[in-house]
Amino acid sequence: MREAIDIHADALKRAALQAGPTAPVRNCPKWTVSDLVAHIAFVHGFAVSLAVNRPVRPSPPAEWEDLLGWWDGQRLAMREAFGQAPETPAFSPYPGFEVTVGDWIRRMAHETAIHRLDAESALDDVPPTRFSPDFANDGVDEYLTFLTPRRGITADVRVTTPERTWAFGEPNAEVSGAADDVYRALWGRPHRASVTGDLEPLAAP
Known part of the structure; x- marks a missing residue:
């Protein structure tokens, strides 16, 4: 699942760069590509804080180039945080439910995959992506x-x-x-x- 995060995040970024920050996201009509990237960057940063049991709501920068660089930093931090044993307890924002690092790895794999589809929907020629x-x-x-x-x-x-x-x-x-x-x-x-x-x-x- 850790590899899946990188695969789908890389594909998301390629599509975002190709579409450009102001392109509308067909799958999420209220969003531009910049909004989508800000969202996934926030989610990845939040997941890092949950995996290391120090919950913090991050604030992605507004400018496109700064946002892309900040997201790259969160992705690096996520790889490190997700290098822990999957069964390691992690912070749970869900009352009454325990969560492990493995749960956050899985959650981020699917969150990133779905938003990959969103980024690709902003392209003029939408690729025929299919998941196994x-x-x-x-x-x-x-x-x-x-x-x-x-x-x-x-x-x-x-x-x-x-x-x-x-x-x-x-x-x-x-x-x-x-x-x-x-x-x-x-x-x-x-x-x-x-x-x-x-x-x-x-x-x-």
Whole structure:
């Protein structure tokens, strides 16, 4: 998962540089590319502080070149912080839930992958990025079994990919399809999954 963070962060940065800071992000209509990079830079910096048990809400710089350099610094710090044993306890912002460094590694891998798609959506020629079934299924599992309950949301949904099935409560929504498409559907990104019912209660912030 540590390698996945770098792979997707590198792809995100390439797309951001190609699109430019003022380009609109199709996947997130309220954002420009600069807004997107500021967000992922903040998240990476915040994750560093959580992994080392010193929670701090960082403040990315506003100027584009400064922001890119600051983000590079946070990425380096994240590699160091995530070099700890995955089972090492980390700070948890979720009351009642313990979190490890491994949890933050996994969280950042998927956070970065999804925002890679956002950066690529700002390009005139959007690349045909597809995530492997292993990675996408892990992302679906992380979304449903880690992130959703920690956000205080009950997942009354049935989710099916060719490799796995998740079922919670009395499902009022069903999602099925290739793991890559189901992954995108849960995160509210363009997809080709089959969706019945209302996924809005599960929507990521």
